[in-house]
Amino acid sequence: MRSNMDHRYYLSEEAYRREQELLFGRLWQFLTLKPLVSKHNAFVTRRLCGIPVVVQNFQGEIHAFQNVCLHRQQALQWESEGRRPLVCRYHAWGYNARGEAENIPFCEDIYRFSDARRKELRLREYPLEIIGNVIFVNFSPDPIPIGEQFDTGFLESLRSSSEAYDDEVMLTTFHAQFNWKLAYENLRDPNHPRFVHPQSLAKAVTFLPRIDEAMSAEAKTLSTSDAPLQREAAMALMRRFSWGGPDAPLDDAPGYEWHRRVERWGSADWYYNWLAFPNLHIASATGGYSFIVEHHVPVAPGRTDLLVHWVTAKKSARYAWSPAVLYSHMVGARTVLAEDIKVMEMVQAALHERAPAPSPGDYEAMNMLVDKWYVDLMEGRFAI
């Protein structure tokens, strides 16, 4: 098989802008985890699709707004996570759950806004979908129903597993020099761990590449066809790009003392994976005792910010050394992440105009289907 993926999709500014508009600007994408905004005035800020966003809790209601004050365009919240009212630090304009500028100090004396103008002062709000403890946002003026992006089985698995997340979340960001798509091509490739992670991940779990004959035949047919995907077929195909559940048995499941202090999700000693198209990956390398939530945020054609969240299953009761559990596991996860990042940065560095097209094998049928779907979207053969 030959992939239709052209080097431009990884290198070109124009393709990057088009991707932001046609894909990220239309799909539901991960914004944050609910435990980070679980209390009144708790907030998270992110920059997605070039838009600064704040998601904040207002007396239990969670809303996402453009994180820009309507007065002088100051960022309303400055920190990436925190807890304070939605009040601008520049001239103290305060906003409510509807995004209205509810409090403008000295409004009548010095601003002299008419009633009509006051009513217009409302932050741009973005729709949210909250699945268990996972919050998705959509920047489209006409968002598709989330059920059109993810099938019900996937949404149920995501809801059920994420509801097991604890409230204490550790997070950090890696600034990687590769196109975000490489990460997902890599995550859909079970043949890489034994070569890339021989001393880390592959020691704990054996991922075996399998060939799905039907999917392989479908991928060959589609990838060699000039016929464009029709929208309905394209959306149905896209729903297959997200999946989740047990992926491989753990060779020697560790039994840490802290496992007794959390409410495990499920009972199988398996490595779990969830891929939520386009750019969210969740894994449980401990058989449901803990979860890593990875959000690959495109920031340029050759740059991706990888936000990593690490959380245990819910604690049965607080224990003093839970930060040590989070930290030690995040340090362990970094080893595997750094191995992947290194490989993908070298792939990105090798890409150029005359680079050979990828030559995927039958076991990579899902990547081939994604490639076909992506090329048709980018070339305007269908729209989300």
Added chain:
Amino acid sequence: MPFKLIIGAGWPFELACEAWRSARPDLQVQPIEVTQDQAYAFDLSFLDRYSPEDAGAFAAFDNRFLNFKRLELMALIKSRGFRLEPLISPRAHVAETARIGENCFIDDGSVVGPRAELQYNCFVGAGVIIGMDARIAHSAWIERGAVLGGGTRIGSHTTLGSGVIVADGVDIGRCCVVEIPGTYRRDIPAKTFLNPDFDEPLRTIDHGSS
């Protein structure tokens, strides 16, 4: 000659044995290396052979798990009635008005200023300078050469790496790791991790009540 049981593993254990012999030639140092089982639990049944009346003890372990393992070891020994005097190198300078808690280790060349307080189970590496009125909460781990200004506050189970300078009056919260050399002039919230292997600090958010 009274006994001093040095109980632990790894280089801190070897260091403590040497340091106790040097600091207290009047004591008979008895090194006892411990291991952990598959569940990472210590087996201290060997202590049945010793009486707290005849021997003091010292727990010497590295700072894994934010120094909680060393604290666990110390607590197990203490629960058997053993006294765990601090170990202060004769080559360290500790002000008379400073207070040093149980099972602390102050290594060679360190300086602990007047009225500074170190709670129990702290490790202070060689050449550390701790300013006047500094408050170091229990189980902190301060690597060699770190400098803590006057009036600093270091939370429990916090690690400060070599080359870290904490400016006067700065608070570092509990369960932090600060291992990127530099001068820190602002407070650092609890459960923040500055590790040079990561591009950005690791932060911990916990709004919940579980």
